[in-house]
Amino acid sequence: MTTFTTAQIPALTGRTVIVTGANSGIGRFAATALAGRGARVVLAVRDPAKGAAAAAGMTGDVEVRRLDLADLASVRAFAEGWTGPIDLLINNAGVMIPPPTRTADGFELQFGTNHLGHFALTNLLLPQVRGRVVTVASSAHRAGKIDFADLNWERRPYRAFPAYAQSKLANLLFTAELHRRLTEAGSPVLATAAHPGLAATNLLGHLDDRSRWNRLQTAVVNRFAQSEADGASPTLYAAVADVPGGSYAGPDGLFEGRGAPKLVGRSKKARDGAVARRLWTVSEELTGVTFPLAAQPAR
Template sequence: MTGRTVVITGGNSGIGRAAAAVLADRGARVVLAVRDLAKGNAAAAAMAGDVVARRLDLADLASVREFAAGSDAPIDVLINNAGLMIPPLGRTADGFELQFGTNHLGHFALTNLLLPRINRRIVTVSSNGHRAGAIDFGDLNWERRPYRAFPAYAQSKLANLLFTAELQRRLAEAGSPVLATAAHPGMAATGLLDHLERDRSVLYRLRDSVTSRFAQSAEDGALPTLYAAVVDVPGGSYVGPGGFLQGRGAPKLVGRAKSAEDAAVARRLWTVSEELTGVTFPLSAAPSKP
């Protein structure tokens, strides 16, 4: 990775931090795009190599635009890693449901704003939870239904895969060499569910016992992300652990739910995402060959 630049969202903790540390150790210049700059600077200082932190709040489109405007150097790989999992109902600065707004819309806007400077690959981290997801175009932001945290999370993770599929289609149509891929970490021991300590929920009571018995480390959970970022795979690929139920194990190309392969839904989601964020795909279609 010597001489290459990688931007990774949420790179100060969990699988993002583990992936960033490996990439930096292999010679990449790594930019940690983080909401808490103090934590980002501390993470960068703890890593060997050329690592810097810059502030990015995916739950605030103004912050996304500011980050993109300050990124004028070429980017080899963008890793859309940051995410929220089953928090209480919340809203982004722009009024979107917090998980959909952060996990999908924030990364959608960031990717399209940075795309003219990206020259190799875009990796978006999804989850096996996408299999339980459905895109409810009538209520994407949970304004009409009683809020349910896990279905909202599953919708956002399904959106990640639909976004990857439509992004790859558009990149190919534009004749771009950039590839869009996706990954999921399986079951990894990270701080993604630490907020459950505050409400003492059933998931909180189960978390430690399940994690200790079945989860792999954050370092192992980062392997699918790294695989999707650097291995020679086709555009649109999805990488996950190769073990039982894709929960752990060495990374490999894996399947996805049929709902994540629906091209019509992917195109509609893209159009709606453009309307919600005010950000559009910046590349033109390649001219047809004579």
């Protein structure tokens, strides 16, 4: 089997790509690679100044638009301002193990940003998507649990990593249910997911480096992580390779920590269709955004 590399990305002239959180990390590398193959790439970022700095280092047709996934008003404004078809939507932006923080709408920051923000964005843009939706998850989903009684950590003491793991499990359940709904609607759009393994990004950049434990975490990640380029490979693989809807890509190395991208497995919890459907319904209630496509009548 041939190992996937960015050289295998097909020519994308005339295609439009949106990458959330593309001002740094694997999102920036993915955007750079896709723009380099001729795509029109939109960097959907919370800080336009940082987005412009990232865009300045890219070649091709690149633009920057503001999108704050922790604010549903910003998500709606982005979607309302969009015109034209979308060939590829990459739900890449995310936050990881921050201190207790709420979104503009009162959600726990990781669940609100990593899952609900992308849930709303995808459904609002879906009528214009004609290619693929890729959502970046994490191997941390295996430690996750969807606690419907306390999705936003209002009844329990906040624990950053379990909250992160819940949000990443939600990413995979979202992808599975999106794939099911797209199939039922007879849509040609594919929903896939990917995880970068252990990649050196700025996800841990919010940690207070005065803490010895935080410094240790950062040092371990930086010592054993693969590069941003390698970390972006599963995302690009899920975006352009010949894979079926519902696929999940990750590194092929030990514990999926690093290596070339391939299709990988997911936890039993991530394959629970009943939980995926329930999470979708709850997410619609929390965001006020619903699936925009009608199911095709049975033949």
